[in-house]
Amino acid sequence: MNAIEGFVNFGCIATGILQILSLSFHESIWKQYNGWLRTITSPIPSEETVKFVIQEEFFHNFRSFKYTVIYRIIMSKIKKPKNIRLPMAA
Template identity: 50%
Template sequence: MMCSDLVLDAETILTLYCRRTRIETLFDALKNTMGAFRFHFWSRYLPRHSRRPTANRHLKAPQAQHLPTVVACWQAMETFVLCACIATGLLQLFSLKYHEGLWKQQVLYLRTRSRELPSENTVRQILAPLLARQLLRSPPKAFWWRINAAVNGDEDDDRQT
């Protein structure tokens, strides 16, 4: 095992290397199940990146007047990924706590049930239609309708039904 940090002892290096598979599994779930890296928070003031990496000495800082826009854009990207991480954790929690009920709700084709606990993707496929149905059935004053009104600019709309 090789390491560029000469201060770490061999046991720490091996421990960190063994955690690599957990991290890669999490990134796979974030990328493929949650779509955590499919954000579209772009700004023309963000520095352009090439597909071919270049040396760091060629990097340019954004101009001072564009700095708040760039910071807000980066903040939006990080918040989007953070929300996807939280959602992934919730899917894992649902899988651990409610796996029997989730398997009973499973209606999509699953080639082989390979384990007792459903994967994040299976839980997402089960919960997505249930959550959408529940949101549409919610009462007029529920949080969902308030969020929807705020997003659409109808904050004064009390949705009387």
């Protein structure tokens, strides 16, 4: 039960952070947004739009984080390919 409550709480916190960013930085979010919307119904972007902008910014700037701790942690989790030599078939 604690795992479910933790999952829901983290989801609520993440949504709240996206809403705060949307309200505080709506102009710069719309400038950075390069997606397509049929109509823009509000000057305040949705949580999905904010998530998209943050995701794109992080993706394009990920290599500049090369010397940070989080980058080293992520790269240490990547599985290295094993050079297994298979026996030759006759």
